[in-house]
Each structure stands twice: as structure tokens, then as C-alpha cells.
Amino acid sequence: MSSTRSNEPLAWLLFSAGGVMAALVLPVLVLLLGVAVPLGWIAPPSFERLVWLIHNPLVRLALLAIFSLSLLHWAHRFRYTLYDGLQVKHLTEVINLVCYGGALLGSVLALYLLFVVL
Amino acid sequence: MSEMATPHHARWYREPTSTYWWLGRWSYFVFILREVSSVFVAWTVVFLLKLVNSVAHGDGWYQAFLRWSAQPWVVILNIVTLFFVVFHAVTWFNLAPKAMVVTMGGRRVPGALIAGSNYAAWAVISALIAWGLLGG
Numbered sequence: 001m002s003s004t005r006s007n008e009p010l011a012w013l014l015f016s017a018g019g020v021m022a023a024l025v026l027p028v029l030v031l032l033l034g035v036a037v038p039l040g041w042i043a044p045p046s047f048e049r050l051v052w053l054i055h056n057p058l059v060r061l062a063l064l065a066i067f068s069l070s071l072l073h074w075a076h077r078f079r080y081t082l083y084d085g086l087q088v089k090h091l092t093e094v095i096n097l098v099c100y101g102g103a104l105l106g107s108v109l110a111l112y113l114l115f116v117v118l
Numbered sequence: 119m120s121e122m123a124t125p126h127h128a129r130w131y132r133e134p135t136s137t138y139w140w141l142g143r144w145s146y147f148v149f150i151l152r153e154v155s156s157v158f159v160a161w162t163v164v165f166l167l168k169l170v171n172s173v174a175h176g177d178g179w180y181q182a183f184l185r186w187s188a189q190p191w192v193v194i195l196n197i198v199t200l201f202f203v204v205f206h207a208v209t210w211f212n213l214a215p216k217a218m219v220v221t222m223g224g225r226r227v228p229g230a231l232i233a234g235s236n237y238a239a240w241a242v243i244s245a246l247i248a249w250g251l252l253g254g
Contacts, residue, residue, distance in 0.1 A: 016217075022159045023207035023236075028244035030162055030203055032251060033169065034196030038188040045251045047177045053250060054173055063170070067163050074163075077156035085150055087137055106160075110167060117174045 011076050018073025021066050060114045068107035075099035151202075152209050158202035165196070211236040 037044045053059050079099045083089050140150040165187075172183035186192065214236050215229030 018159075019206075019210050022162075022203065023210040024240055024243045025247065026159060026162045026203045027200065027207050027240075028247050029166060030196055030200045032248060034162075034165060034187065035193065035200055037184070038193045038196070042252065044184055045253075047173070047180045049251070049253055050169075050173045050180070054170065059250075063166075067167065070159050070163050074156040074160035077153055078160070081150070081153040081156065085137075085140065085153065087135065102160075106163060106167070110163075110170075113167060113170055113174060117171070 011072075014069065014072040015076035018069035018071070018076075022070045022073055025066050026070065054114075054118060060118065064107075064110055064114050067110040068103070071103035071106045072100075075103035151205065155202040155206040155209075158199040159206060161195070161199055162203060165199075207240060211240065 032042070036042045054063075076099070079095055082091075082095050088095070140146040169183055172179040187196075211233055215232040218232065220227040220232060
């Protein structure tokens with residue numbers, strides 16, 4: 001028996017947190033910004049409004065949490081999609097690298113955008 | 119079950135599973151759909167990061183983002199995305215009572231109440247976000 005601790009509980013915790021975030025927040029954003037505005041059902045939010053929103057530190061922190069947790073949720077679930085759906089369990093290392101690496105990269109990009117560029 | 123093959127013990131025979139096992143039954147298919155929803159969660163983050171980036175660069179970039187997001191392929195992708203993120207939300211909230219057992223005064227809180235409070239939170243947060251974006 002190996003005595004090394006598994007990272008699995010942490011991965012599942014982040015997966016769940018991201019799942020909740022994504023469920024609560026993303027549908028309305030996609031509906032409004034991805035569908036209703038482009039199809040002309042509603043007027044786009046004004047630039048001034050978005051600037052006002054995004055310069056609020058709390059909004060920025062919330063966005064960072066939403067972005068990075070949603071990406072971690074994706075990483076964890078997509079990893080299993082590849083395992084189960086395509087039965088490629090022998091590629092574990094590559095898949096982990098792509099999934100968690102991708103999530104980390106996206107989170108760093110979000111951090112940079114929200115707290116350096118802005 | 120041991121995987122060891124010894125001269126005295128043959129390896130277990132396991133019937134190979136087809137790569138398309140999840141097409142065989144509706145519940146399996148729904149399971150895979152739920153897994154696939156995560157790809158659209160990730161796309162939503164990319165889409166929103168693009169928006170934040172454009173707003174950070176000024177009104178010109180924001181107008182360009184609006185034109186880009188009105189292209190047919192982006193709209194179609196986002197309609198599919200909407201289906202999947204709503205699917206994710208509904209399956210997630212319906213699963214919540216099974217994943218967490220809440221007791222109150224020694225009694226188990228009924229699952230419908232847990233799912234219901236999740237849906238209520240969803241409605242409130244969605245309304246708040248819509249108000250934040252579009253103004254009152």
C-alpha cells in the first residue's frame with residue numbers, strides 16, 4: 001500500500017464548487033450576452049455600464065472566482081469524459097496535463113486581465 | 119478482483135466494451151451529455167474573457183466584440199451552449215439533494231426542499247446579474 005496522499009478529494013471539491021458556480025451564474029450570462037443581444041432581442045449593455053461594473057473590485061473578484069472554478073470544473077469533468085467516453089485511460093498523464101494545465105492557464109489569464117490590464 | 123495471471127490461475131476474461139457504449143441506453147447517453155456540458159462551460163468562460171478583454175481596451179474594442187458575437191457561427195454556438203449550461207444547471211440542482219444530506223432537528227430535510235432552494239438561488243442570482251448588466 002502506498003502512503004502518499006491523493007489529490008482526488010481536492011479535485012472533487014473544486015469540481016463541485018465550480019459546478020455550483022457555473023450552474024448559478026453562466027446560463028443567464030449566455031442567454032443575455034450570447035443570444036439575446038446578438039439576435040437583437042435586447043439592446044446591448046452600454047460600454048459605460050460595463051466599465052462601471054468591472055471597475056468594482058468585488059465584481060472583479062467574483063468574476064475571477066467564477067472563471068477559474070468553472071474552468072477547474074471543466075478540467076475535472078472533461079478528464080472523465082475522455083476516460084469514459086473514449087476509453088483512453090492509458091493516456092492519463094497527457095490528459096491531466098491538458099485539462100488541469102488548461103484550467104490553470106485560463107485562470108492566470110483571467111487574473112492578469114482582471115487585475116493587471118484593467 | 120485480482121488481475122494477476124499465474125501458471126495456476128488464468129487471467130480473467132473481460133468482454134471488451136465498445137467505444138460507443140453510451141449510445142446503447144438513454145440514461146447512458148444523458149450521462150455523457152452531462153459530461154460534455156463541461157466543454158460548453160469552458161467555452162462560456164472563453165467568451166466572457168473575450169468580452170472583459172474588449173471592455174478593458176475601450177469602446178472601439180467593445181463594439182468590435184458585439185459585431186463578432188453577432189456572426190452566425192458564434193450565435194449558433196452560443197445557442198447550443200445555452201442548452202448545455204441550462205442542462206448542466208438543472209441536472210446539478212436535481213442532484214444536490216442526493217449529494218448532500220441535510221438534517222434539521224434530527225430529521226432529514228426533504229430533497230425537494232434542497233433542490234427548491236437551489237432553484238430559488240438560481241432565480242435570484244440570474245435576476246441580479248440581469249439587473250447589473252442591463253440596469254434598472
